[in-house]
Amino acid sequence: MKLSFDAILKDGNIRCTLISAQKLVDPVFCFSLMAPGSVITGGRVIRRVGGFHEVQLPPLAAGQTHVIDLTYDDPNTGVKNRAWLPLGSYLRVGDTCHSLPGLERGVRMEPELPYDPYDGLPLVPAPTKWSPVLGAVQADGFSFSDDQLDKVNALATRTSAKGFKNQGGLAVIVHRQAAMPQEGYVLSITPDEVIITAASHSGIFYAGITLFNLFITTNGLLPCGRIEDQPRFPWRGQHLDCAR
Template structure:
């Protein structure tokens, strides 16, 4: 099973699960029971003597126990989420054919007891729908696959220089203009190739409500992000008065635009309206405001971002929400209550925790799934440093050198799927799996986990991914049709990237960093 459970105790015999097997569940588990019937393609009529679902508050909320004998199958969780994870484990105990949408039903569940609980409360994945728009059905499928791996947070990156993906009342040009670009780059920006094809799309308010509801049924929290005050060229293209004299269109090239918000009163009004809409659509306590990679060129070099971040944090606080921002918000002092997504290597996780902020570790050198998977020339658009399956599995959310209190501030980890070079869900599959399977086990983090054990279990898991229709990258390497000779990449070496990260984070206090924290450990 992946993630590997904390404890598995096999027993003799098996439980026969079929269409007539009764299912007994209290009202509070009605949602889990409905999901289980649908996903197993079995009616499971109400009644006792078969499958039973229960909540035991003595367990931690996401913990569960699955107990199976020849005459019964019981799943007990510390909450509905725990019972749901027990249901996902049940799916992995069945043959891969049980994961398909058609075919025979009725299977034998091997007897035994599985006792399990995650180490971290934040087991996330970020999906960038700004660089390449992903239709709602593809987002729902992405959620299903994440939930299958017991991930519980979807960080939805909704806007960037290259596209704006949500409606905001009173600001119609955001989607009339900002959601569409004239063309897209083919490959890494250094090659300056373009495809000549318009691209775009956006989500209506009802679309986003559907995504939130669907994810909620699978115990996945959706944390939205609208990047501000940088990464805003799409918004400025729609409303030039928000910018600093820019009168061009939505950015067609990858990389960082220097065209940012002017932070005048009209811009602040705009940002508050955007955050209000996010609060209306997303129940998450955390609302992402980005805050990364904001050039100061148009502000005459003045750093106006810390004051802006404080204003947005205060606005959200008045609505009972908190900001979630990339680790650049630490520069100049992040507002109290801010949660930090630490991406520029490993040291910002240490800095955030030592400043008393809750933090989610997502260092690019360990958790960016757009980075190339090998040195094979057949890898599609190879960018970034090499990030193999073993490298991802080696991810550890908590840096060395933190005190016990500081370690408690590390909420967990998150893998990031940036889609500059992923135009379709099929390409997202290839770059994401099975690396996200490895990451899911790293953030579930059962005691004694090892890559050797993961490798042993992976072939059976790939059969499950086959049944689910996932276009994963084979462990043997890319297939001939995976290559993208029309979209060349820009591979980097790790020492070069570490040097860049050291330069990028020099505005953070070196005294707060653990010496050598950015030095990766061998797998």
């Protein structure tokens, strides 16, 4: 038996449409809801156990659309999405049960919106200023001799992101400049070396963290240019999400 079936949310209620390819006499529409419900139009409830319903339908003409409007009995029941539509629907005709086509499942994804190409750095948060120059350099790690950069390498090792420190890698030169903000830094990437300029240990460390993140997100193909960065605020924040 060829049957078509659909159900949608309409004005806070449920509208079901049913079409049979052949004439049906005294069909019974059987289905489950999330909670007890009633029929507004299109049939009458002849049996209900919890959320399971049996609805007596009038005779169905072949190829004609029959509409059944349903509602939940509790006015506080919020019908929000397709999970509240009829489940496990079938028609019983005499002693025979005929399964109705299943409704759409899952989340209905919105189409992806077009976006403009991003010409910034693959860093979150973005640095205060980025001044690119032409070209990029492939870095197979970095060679350096600095305590703060060793701390960055220790972090890389703990997170299984090995390869940051490599004595045969791109050289990292550290310069101190007292006039800079205490936690600020300048990170200059050239085809021959990386130059970190900072006023404090913190600035060198944060420059190293930026270099490490860029090393990971670019797979070592670093864009050449100059990064200038410093904290927006004199404090650090942490997000604690207890709900998960």
